[in-house]
Amino acid sequence: MLELKSFFFKDDKLFILDQRKLPHEEVYFEATNIEDVAYAIKAMLVRGAPAIGCVAAYGFAIGIKDGLDVEKVYNILSNTRPTAVNLFWALNRMKEAYFEKKDLFEEAQKIEQEDIEANIRISKFGASLITEKSVILTHCNTGALATAGVGTALGVIKELHRQGKVDYVLVDETRPYLQGSRLTAFELLKANIPYKIIVDSSAPFLISRGIVKAVFVGADRIASNGDTANKIGTFMLSLACKAYNVPFYVVAPTSTIDFNAKSFQDIPIEERSKDEVLKCKDVFVGPIDSEAINYSFDITPAQNISAIITEKGIAHYPYVDSLKNFKEQI
Ligand code: MRU
Secondary structure, three states: OOOOOOEEEEOOEEEEEOHHHOOOOOOEEEEOOHHHHHHHHHOOOOOOHHHHHHHHHHHHHHHHHOOOOHHHHHHHHHOOOOOOHHHHHHHHHHHHHHHOOOOHHHHHHHHHHHHHHHHHHHHHHHHOOOOOOEEEEEOOOOEOOOOOOOEOHHHHHHHHHHOOOEEEEEEEOOOOOOHHHHHHHHHHHHOOOOEEEEOHHHHHHHHHOOOOOEEEEOOOEEEOOOOEEEEOOHHHHHHHHHHOOOOEEEEOOHHHEEOOOOOHHHOOOOEOOOHHHHEEOOEEOOOOOOOOOOEOEEEEOHHHOOEEEEOOEEEOOOOHHHHHHHHHHO
């Protein structure tokens, strides 16, 4: 199956699929300079931690090619989205490559290629955790649209489907940006994988009814102790899973582990515009002058996570030693 590309670099140009227009229109935005790339990340034309990292790497190479100062390039791109650590991981790697006088476009391509390969390994590791045909629940979008390859949690689900182990997928719509109903459903439909969209608040009820065999979610930043920042709504899933003994798996490449963060306290949580809550597309769904709270991510404490699946293997609670061990393998 030919995967969707959330971005691609061709003939010296970076093309970014404008995910704001999905699922109805497939339009690529051409990023010709670093400001375009920063805009695409901030306005969420591209989103998903690994994809943000890859696109930022190309943005870095474009900025340097255009003669900008390295610190300026770093600042423009890093001031876009604060939680997804892959952004900073990729920028630090590009900065290092710059000082080592490496070809920066080649380095960006390497980052992209490594993500494609990590996705494949992750999918296989994750799929080994499910033994029979099951109903799987997922949150947000962690597929080809969020990475350079098949995806992380959604990559696992695609692999499970290939192995005949998916009855159907429960897709949380993922308010307010609707990454689930707009993007995950779009990917599952393209891949011919059966799914049902649910409102986020019905997930704990379905879990309590014994319908869900396992929950697979992605991550934006995993602290050294396993505390995990992911799309708002992830934490409540972990609580329901814990209450009803349903496995709750976090799936991410090691580039999503922040070894400088000891715990959740070191993870910055992005707050976005209240308009995302008050409006659905361009229609207000609440009184125009309402106040709103729009944290884009929440924290799932390490002890609520049954396993963390990476391209280096599967880690179990307590996570400190196994994550450290992954670090040594990088
Ligand atoms: O705000 P988004 O859409 O960038 O948030 C995405 C998520 O929370 C994903 O679960 C995470 O980045 C992992 S993507 C493989």
